[in-house]
Amino acid sequence: MKIKQLSLFLENTSGRLVDALSLLGDARINIRALSLSDTSDFGILRLIVNDVDKAYQILTDKHYTVLKSDVVAVEVEDRPGALVDILRILKDAEINVEYTYAFVERGGEQAILIFRFDDMEKGIRVLQGKGVTLLTADQVRTR
């Protein structure tokens, strides 16, 4: 139940983000979610896109440093407290969240949380055991 995310190394200088993203826009790659971690010198741009392999190819062709990595997509109701419920489950199972970001589905009723855990397999097992909905790549692409 893992999905592929693209991580992109960017220098923290003006124009780097637009340069990278316009490559994807020109190739008609749709970004479903993104997050940017930054330090004073560099940043890591994380993307969920509709065509991971094509986006990877385009970026590596242009000499970007790109990594495909595994994350999980958790579907929750878009209501106050929904994220906390998930985090409690993780905390009780002693699973650490390396990072997370979120987006709201098109219908607006559900939200999707992207997670990276220190122990991915255990995280998936625990969430599924609690009846939490994990989405497949296809589901993320179409919702």
Next chain:
Amino acid sequence: MIFDEKHECMPLDSLRELQEKRLRAAVKVAYEKVAHYKRVFDENRLKPEDIKTLDDLDKIPFTYKNDLRDNYPFGMLAVPLHDVAEIHASSGTTGNPTVVAYTKNDIALWSHVMARTFACAGATPNDIVQNAYGYGLFTGGLGFHYGALELGASIVPTSSGQTKRQLKLIQDFGSTVITCTPSYSVHMAEEAMASGIDPRTTTIRLGILGAEPWSEEMRREIEEKWAMDAIDIYGLSEIIGPGVAVECPAKNGLHLFSDHFFPEIINPETGERLPDGGRGELVLTTLTKEALPLLRFRVGDITSITHEPCEACGRTMPRIAKIFGRTDDMLIVRGINVFPSQIESVLLSVEGAEPHYLIVVDRERGLDRLEIQVEVSQQLFTDEVKGLETLRDKISDEIENVLGVKAAVKLVEPQTIERSMGKAKRVIDNRRI
């Protein structure tokens, strides 16, 4: 003041006679006591007796920094360790430092040539010398210390760094001579002005500055900032440390103490000796060193020489011009020798693969700043910020370990470092030297 007038002003023919006598003895000792020289002589069917005069010198093959490295740590010594009084080392290019050793007599010689140096620069026994060269394995600190001691001046051994304390002691002790790298003297002056002290009003009247190349423009800037004489000094640990050559107040070339260290200027490509005034690589032969005698050592610095006695001070010691540059890619950062290959080996050891990198040297407020830009390749990349920060800090720590100088490591995107002729450009030096 001339500390050793008998030798420093020796008539040229007597000087040559003395040099030749010392050369014959030095060659004999090197051949008999140092396996490296015995092998080199035997391989070239050369006998110590073949070297009779200074004109025979070019029969002897050159000695390179690599020979010292290959014989790490003590293979080049001509005396048993029992007779060694002091050991110094500078950072190495391939992991091993370059080791230099001194007998008690060598330390006496070092003290003597450094006392000559102080006097030649214009210092006297009445001066209070604040020695802001680093004490330790680096030869700068102790070399100046011994010289000031031998001269009879008062020494304040502050070592390098702690600029605020340096300034306080200058004011409280009334130090009259400052010894440090030229860039550090600029940094000190700027720190002083930032904290409301005008360096021109301090008791400092003379700076004896070296361990890195610097320009006439920088000299003017330093002399104006401090209202002092700024004197250039030259030396290298393989030969003795500081104390090889120094300017007199006329600032018209550096008097090289050739009764102990015999200089040649060669064409670095062909190895041929150049006449006076020709610009080439400095080659030095130690005539009186006991522990580490070196014959025709390729120093790597580019300069020219004149044997005309100095009209200003009367010394007959030949004069070399201010150093123009290097024959190799060695950088001098805060007085420390840095080779790009050292940085390469650190990157290799940290990540197992050699990423593209660029060394950028800047001078900010008088202090050299070393930045290493490293391209983040797919292999180096991790998806987490902390992973990249760990990588960056590891490289930075390891570089400081190997070089003895701090470097800021900056992770950059692939293909951002300029490549020329397929090979990446390794160094950008933005300092105006």
